[in-house]
Amino acid sequence: MTTSSPLSPYDNLSPVAQAAYRARAAATDIAPLPRAAKDDALLAIADALEVRTSEIVSANAEDVARAREAGTSEAIIDRLTLTPERVRAIAADVRHVAALPDPVGEVVRGSTLPNGIDLRQIRVPLGVVGIIYEARPNVTVDAAALCLKSGNAVLLRGSSSAYSSNTALVRVVRDAIGGAGLPADAVQLVPGESRDSVTELMRARGMVDVLIPRGGAGLIRTVVEQSTVPVIETGTGNCHVYVDAETDIPMALDILINSKAQRPSVCNAAETLLVHQDIAAEFLPRALDALADAGVTVHADERVREHAEGTKATVVAATPEDWETEYLSYDIAAAVVDSLDAAVAHIRLWSSGHTEAIVTTSQAAARRFTQLVDSTTVAVNASTRFTDGSQFGFGAEIGISTQKLHARGPMGLPELTSTKYIVTGDGHTR
Amino acid sequence: MTTSSPLSPYDNLSPVAQAAYRARAAATDIAPLPRAAKDDALLAIADALEVRTSEIVSANAEDVARAREAGTSEAIIDRLTLTPERVRAIAADVRHVAALPDPVGEVVRGSTLPNGIDLRQIRVPLGVVGIIYEARPNVTVDAAALCLKSGNAVLLRGSSSAYSSNTALVRVVRDAIGGAGLPADAVQLVPGESRDSVTELMRARGMVDVLIPRGGAGLIRTVVEQSTVPVIETGTGNCHVYVDAETDIPMALDILINSKAQRPSVCNAAETLLVHQDIAAEFLPRALDALADAGVTVHADERVREHAEGTKATVVAATPEDWETEYLSYDIAAAVVDSLDAAVAHIRLWSSGHTEAIVTTSQAAARRFTQLVDSTTVAVNASTRFTDGSQFGFGAEIGISTQKLHARGPMGLPELTSTKYIVTGDGHTR
Structure with missing residues (x-):
């Protein structure tokens, strides 16, 4: 040749x-x-x-x-x-x-x-x-x-x-x-x-x-x-936990604390809590106490701060930067939302598209959330921490893709x- | 919010x-x-x-x-x-x-x-x-x-x-x-x-x-x-037809002419013919005549040109550029190779990784060629022209990916x- x-x-x-x-x-x-x-x-x-x-x-x-x-x-x-x-x-x-x-x-x-x-x-x-x-x-x-x-x-x-x-x-x-x-x-x-x-x-x-x-x-x-x-x-994880109007409060507390505090330095740890307004008064005081017990500082919007009085929480006022921050630390942003759709809109705007969880007892809410949230993983009544190759049964993992092409x-x-x-x-x- | x-x-x-x-x-x-x-x-x-x-x-x-x-x-x-x-x-x-x-x-x-x-x-x-x-x-x-x-x-x-x-x-x-x-x-x-x-x-x-x-x-x-x-x-197709030492010559002629001349302007048309040296003397004179009948000019290496005499072929001497050219016209590059592995080496070097075909009666050759050639499509005893969404039964196609990520x-x-x-x-x- x-x-x-x-x-x-x-x-x-x-x-x-x-x-x-x-x-x-x-x-x-x-x-x-x-x-x-x-x-x-x-x-x-x-x-x-x-x-x-x-x-x-x-x-x-x-x-x-x-x-x-x-x-x-x-x-x-x-x-x-x-x-x-x-x-x-x-x-x-x-x-x-x-x-x-x-x-x-x-x-x-x-x-x-x-x-x-x-x-x-x-x-x-x-x-x-x-x-x-x-x-x-x-x-x-x-x-x-x-x-x-x-x-x-x-x-x-x-x-x-x-x-x-x-x-x-x-x-x-x-x-x-x-x-x-x-x-x-x-x-x-x-x-x-x-x-x-x-x-x-x-x-x-x-x-x-x-x-x-x-x-x-x-x-x-x-x-x-x-x-x-x-x-x-790979890997940027601004993950959300959304607590729906209809929810099992002890389950929501477990999932919130596990998602945030079980290992805060990893990409599938939660960084923002969104709470439906109808359950805010009942859920937030207990959540703020539980977060305080776990050593977590809460970067809260005004509506969350209304429920902080009388709790053990360390609360600071959230700025717009908080919605997009991947803390990787004992910090969480928190906001009250008017509806499930408002939670979805917040997630679409600020999430890095890694993992978002909903805690709900409503089949309709679970279905709508999983349909509308466009992230690599959508968790229903489970911690954000499960987004992981070993947890998914893949045996090993080279990384977590947060893009849509080839692998997600x-x-x-x-x-x-x-x-x-x-x-x-x-x-x-x- | x-x-x-x-x-x-x-x-x-x-x-x-x-x-x-x-x-x-x-x-x-x-x-x-x-x-x-x-x-x-x-x-x-x-x-x-x-x-x-x-x-x-x-x-x-x-x-x-x-x-x-x-x-x-x-x-x-x-x-x-x-x-x-x-x-x-x-x-x-x-x-x-x-x-x-x-x-x-x-x-x-x-x-x-x-x-x-x-x-x-x-x-x-x-x-x-x-x-x-x-x-x-x-x-x-x-x-x-x-x-x-x-x-x-x-x-x-x-x-x-x-x-x-x-x-x-x-x-x-x-x-x-x-x-x-x-x-x-x-x-x-x-x-x-x-x-x-x-x-x-x-x-x-x-x-x-x-x-x-x-x-x-x-x-x-x-x-x-x-x-x-x-x-x-998408789409760049410098496709090869390799005619193995053990081959059905009429089948090889059909596949060559179909791959090259059925519609030369498309990406899955053949642009280079590689012929095993053991079958060159028997195959090439007939192939050159068939290409001439189809109106195809052959850009041939020295060893192909040795077989051109007495044929109807229009033959020009190949330059290195010919090996990498996607003619999209009634032109084909042609070379004689020492072995199947030499054909694979040529393809690895010059192909755009779209489609390569082998024509062989040998199961071992078919198996080795499909294993070693790394293109979107490897055809055994079939025209390169089949690499196409409708032909593959996909119903429609947005393009042919020649990269390895996401889609190929x-x-x-x-x-x-x-x-x-x-x-x-x-x-x-x-």
């Missing part, structure tokens, strides 16, 4: 582009692998993480020491820290991914066309997945395991604050998959600690098939606005795949 | 943003509509198109006259022209869409979780769909019908060369859906004929949920690179939807 390959030489390419091309080649190799080959590699990763725990923990200690020097908050240092126990937990998660069914090859739909052609739509890997994430080094291994299981190569761009940890983890992972006979380049840390490598990743259209930013709102907005590679937006809500292994059509005939022409 | 609506007043917004906000409001209204309401509106559109044919045809005549003045080619003028017969065909297509099943509300998956929560994933409309397209005014009505049926509002940005036609068509459509009790703003022509309105549409993230560019490679590249709204890339291959009504999860408990907390 007279064709010349644009895939070589790598030498003229930037380090990020070289990594992307090597990932593309590895993706091509692993895409057709049967489940057993991928699972063997995953189990090898889990074993290696346990065998080489001390290497990982001591690399992590460097990151932690640097973070402390930089005056990082203890909460973030806790998220950054790897202990032998945490490394064992990460290894257990990898074994869990190995036990999940392989999404690749699943026949999504199929039929015999009127002309006799057999048509099948089957799941195939996406190819090269880029993950841009902050702090937590466990994401490094989780993402690698999920991408490998779904037949994808992965380019990992962690935060520079976890660089030593991520470097050690990726070294262990690459050694393990290489030892299991898979191309080590299926898992790579994006070279370079500067912002430039993120920018380059975002412009690597054709080399990278999808970018998944995981982290703060600023990071996600930057990636969404600047990337020419398709992006899956918790993303498991099938969401890391695309599909292709196989058309089989015996000489069919049009 | 103390919240203030960012949705009003529209007055300070640009005309494009105003259209987008009105589309968002209309989308909210039509999303929960039952099938019957949407079908009634579609049938009203079909009726109105037939009743008001002369108004449409005379508006179209203005576009055609302007195109002729500007020296536009007859092929493009033909694509632009609307006759009473073509308007009737468009109306028939709308009735056909009305007859298709409603994708909205379909339960995609569902289960009862171990804790007793009922989990359902259901199809919901995307919201506001933007279509940027060139020339053909029938797309205006097709896209409106498909978006309405799937519960979406649509913003149509046709080419300025079809402005009068599109204006007339959208007027007829809006009158019809308004008369059927649906919000007319569910279908809007994007105001303004300049490039600026396209740019504004591409930056309308949050107001527009997805952009689908339909047209030439330049248009699609611009939208992909500049849009912050998620894009579905012909996109029908389900591809115009997203999903949401409904979580139903009776007081469940974590």
